[in-house]
Amino acid sequence: MKDYIYDNNNSWIVLDIIEQIHLNSSYLSEIDGATGDGDHGVNMDKGFMLAKEKIPLDSNFTEALKILGRTLVMDIGGSMGPIYGTFFSKLSRTLKSKEEIDKYLFLDALKNANQGLLDLAGAKVGDKTLIDTLYPAILSYENAINNNLTFYQCLYEMKQGAKSGMESTKDMVAKIGRASRLGERSKGYLDAGATSCFIILDTMANSIQKELAK
């Protein structure tokens, strides 16, 4: 098994993410309806499907990430446009520096994306946002690297971290965004952004693992 993937010709990884957001759009809106205004899935689907039309099938992984990021910022609005737009743009910018993407470069990309979100939205761990999925995912991934696990195994750890992070939002009280107006009443529900973030990280990890195993 390889311990890196090529940037070249791997836009399908991003198309996989778009597909999973599309398939889960009703579920995401339903979760959002509990604490927000119930449009998270609809908005995400709109933006991701718009990007799908613009991504050439045989383009690079980082090119596809860039197109997705730009489409979300320019054409979607809401909170999710700038948040996920920044996330994918930062991933793209870091990853495109090399033709071969290894586990270390991928960690840099995740960290830069995380920093981009902190600068933009100012959410912290525990605020019941997608940061609660992203941060533990990165932490688990980094721990795996420090334990000398392979890229494939590191991605497995990242998925686990993302999953438990998402689940942790269920018992949190929202402190930022629209759900924060609910205070204690936001307890007992998963955060919609944390859930879509899990779907994105989980799908990206699965697809990269598939590529590593080729």
Place this chain on the structure above:
Amino acid sequence: MQRIINNPNLVVEDMLKGYEKSHSDIIHSDENNPRVIISNSVKEKKKVGIITGGGSGHEPAFLGYCGRNMVDAVAVGEIFSSPTAKSFYDCIRAVDQGMGVACLYGNYAGDNMNVKMAIELAEDDEIEVKTVVANDDVASAPKNEIDKRRGVAGEIFMWKVGGAKSNMGATLDEVIKTTQKAINNTRSIGVGLSPCTIPANGKPNFMIEPGTMEFGIGHHGEPGISVKKLSTAKDIASNMVEIIYNDSLFENGDEVSVLISGLGSTPLMEQYILFDEVAKILEEKNITIYKAYIGNYFTSLEMNGLTLTIMKLDEELKECLDMPVDTVGFK
């Protein structure tokens, strides 16, 4: 859901087409971005550009306040969802005449982020943009967290003052200073009697039990500070004024402007009934109403309920309120 629409996912697009056709004497849409509404008088004279933007479903806000002496360009978002950074940026470009641009908008997470990104884009064009962020809703956070409060119907006073100041030939800093004073002097509170439904969702995502009312409800149905038994207009007025008064801004002897806005399906009759009660209470407190505005100024789709907004006035703010405007929403 009883609605007069075509495709629930295209209500904003369809509304904008009708809006532009019916009000072409006042506004037009941007050539390349139908989500940007521009005043026909935008470059009649050299001045600071005034822009705003926000989600749809609040009509006549935000686009109804676009026109001479008020807002020069409006970015239009999806229902209850911030416009894109690009739309805010296109607004900035459409109104800038070298004197800078004042972006006057409401305190919501999405708007904050998209405006921030738009300002960064405008920096590359060397356009100076400054902001005033409305936070007039007393129910949305306690006074020691005033920066977290949402903007609601007080935004109308903010646009009115900002637009007037800019037309008097003020610099960007002067426009910002006076507009910030206007919003600092403004407090609002809402009460909801029934929920609203986003057409694409098909069902309301919160409930208000018949016979009750939600005090402090937000413009998107954000829960208020308490659920109470529905009572008389007199009681409701008294509770609303009390909450605003407890924020310790207003004092006996003040001169104020009052704005009551229906949230969508509240008859004007009831808005006037409530206003009469508010006026009586203010009179008892020796507070003079300089100007009153009653009507559907800032709605939440078909929500039943209303908001009360009070702005404390001084000579400068009165002068700004007095300037005539030519918009769809404000006369």
